[in-house]
Amino acid sequence: MIQYAAIVLIVLGIYGLLTNRNVLKMIISINVMEVGLNLFIISVGYVTDGFAPILSSVHNSSALIYVDPLPQALVLTAIVIGVGTTALGLALAKNMYNKYHTLNLDEMRDE
Amino acid sequence: MKNFLALVLVLLLSAGIIITLQNNDLFPVFGEAQVVNRVSDHYITKGSTQPIIWGETTDAEDGAANIVTSIVVNYRSFDTLGEVTVLFVSAMGVALLLSSGRTSKRLALNFKPNFMLRVGSRALFGIILMTGVYIILHGHLTPGGGFPGGVMIASSVLLLYLADDEFRSKIKGFKVLEGVAGSLYVIVVLLGLILATYFLQNFLPTGTVGDLFSAGILPIVYILIGLKVGSEISGLIDNFLTEEEAA
Amino acid sequence: MSLVDIIMIAVGALLIILAFLALNTKSLIKSVILLSSVSMLSVVGYVLMKAPDVALTEAVIGSGLVTALFVFTLLSLTKKEESK
Numbered sequence: 001m002i003q004y005a006a007i008v009l010i011v012l013g014i015y016g017l018l019t020n021r022n023v024l025k026m027i028i029s030i031n032v033m034e035v036g037l038n039l040f041i042i043s044v045g046y047v048t049d050g051f052a053p054i055l056s057s058v059h060n061s062s063a064l065i066y067v068d069p070l071p072q073a074l075v076l077t078a079i080v081i082g083v084g085t086t087a088l089g090l091a092l093a094k095n096m097y098n099k100y101h102t103l104n105l106d107e108m109r110d111e
Numbered sequence: 112m113k114n115f116l117a118l119v120l121v122l123l124l125s126a127g128i129i130i131t132l133q134n135n136d137l138f139p140v141f142g143e144a145q146v147v148n149r150v151s152d153h154y155i156t157k158g159s160t161q162p163i164i165w166g167e168t169t170d171a172e173d174g175a176a177n178i179v180t181s182i183v184v185n186y187r188s189f190d191t192l193g194e195v196t197v198l199f200v201s202a203m204g205v206a207l208l209l210s211s212g213r214t215s216k217r218l219a220l221n222f223k224p225n226f227m228l229r230v231g232s233r234a235l236f237g238i239i240l241m242t243g244v245y246i247i248l249h250g251h252l253t254p255g256g257g258f259p260g261g262v263m264i265a266s267s268v269l270l271l272y273l274a275d276d277e278f279r280s281k282i283k284g285f286k287v288l289e290g291v292a293g294s295l296y297v298i299v300v301l302l303g304l305i306l307a308t309y310f311l312q313n314f315l316p317t318g319t320v321g322d323l324f325s326a327g328i329l330p331i332v333y334i335l336i337g338l339k340v341g342s343e344i345s346g347l348i349d350n351f352l353t354e355e356e357a358a
Numbered sequence: 359m360s361l362v363d364i365i366m367i368a369v370g371a372l373l374i375i376l377a378f379l380a381l382n383t384k385s386l387i388k389s390v391i392l393l394s395s396v397s398m399l400s401v402v403g404y405v406l407m408k409a410p411d412v413a414l415t416e417a418v419i420g421s422g423l424v425t426a427l428f429v430f431t432l433l434s435l436t437k438k439e440e441s442k
Contacts, residue, residue: 035396077183086427087201255411
């Protein structure tokens with residue numbers, strides 16, 4: 001089920017970060033890890049046969065069974081912060097390529 | 112050798128995580144979370160003893176029909192202030208890293224877009240902009256809110272960048288809009304401190320649950336956040352697509 | 359096993375396979391496209407777990423913004439390479 005898939009995604013992201021030497025591949029591994037983490041946080045608050053936490057004309061009372069809304073609010077913040085981190089990492093990678101003419105971390109140490 | 116060590120470490124970590132969470136009292140089985148025992152129960156019932164009915168309850172503690180919106184902007188709005196700060200710092204960092212001096216032009220590529228593409232994308236730009244504005248305005252009634260709406264506005268600007276070869280948006284206007292929206296958000300936050308008892312309290316009256324003009328300060332805050340995020344990400348896209356003028 | 363359970367298991371298995379392929383290929387543009395498809399599959403996971411706010415935000419950001427930034431970086435890298 002989805003919780004096991006989320007844990008495997010986190011662990012795959014850590015493995016990719018440890019073994020790749022290309023800077024862009026490292027940023028892609030961090031993004032894969034963030035996708036797995038957000039899936040895991042939302043799966044903590046799932047209630048079977050619960051409704052989405054929005055009052056509307058169909059579910060119009062607050063006494064029905066709703067899914068937990070607090071992890072969804074936390075993940076909303078986490079997704080936006082992931083975008084900020086990725087943008088800053090890509091700008092750094094572009095400047096690295098302009099200076100060293102390679103994107104491999106092993107070849108950058110010689111200068 | 113390094114690959115093999117990394118594989119062993121990663122397998123140990125995953126086994127540790129799964130065994131710790133397997134038969135724990137504190138971690139519920141998937142699908143059987145007891146919401147009544149958590150703090151989210153206060154957010155759903157909004158602190159009153161009678162159930163909240165859509166379209167009839169007036170003067171509730173919060174007034175928004177979307178419970179996730181009321182958590183993000185009203186009950187836990189300090190986290191949203193921190194998130195806006197993080198986005199601002201990262202956009203400023205990108206602008207400082209990729210600045211290219213006084214003379215800058217668009218990144219010159221090998222292919223030139225067609226005339227039909229350049230003209231026809233203006234129609235699509237209007238539709239995407241309208242969808243973004245709708246999602247921002249109805250953030251307290253339907254899913255969405257300020258953050259996806261602002262990114263949709265930036266997506267419409269991205270479409271214009273992709274379809275036209277010589278398009279450069281007015282960067283000065285975007286920076287001024289972003290600064291004004293961010294300062295207004297902090298001013299609204301401080302007004303809650305002056306007019307009412309504590310930081311970020313809802314100081315406008317909340318109408319019935321389900322109207323467009325309800326939930327006090329929520330739509331105003333989301334409009335400011337949407338404008339700020341939209342102009343920030345448009346500036347980010349422009350920074351990625353410029354290069355120095357060849358001397 | 360209802361239909362929702364079967365779809366959940368299929369989405370989980372596909373997520374693991376695509377993420378593993380995204381980290382192991384040699385060409386960079388294939389990695390970026392596979393990352394974008396991992397984001398899109400996670401949106402299906404969010405909808406199955408009844409979280410519409412998060413699904414909307416991740417769909418807009420994962421498909422439009424992050425993929426575009428990666429492709430712009432790759433474009434400026436290859437352009438510098440062939441002009442040397």
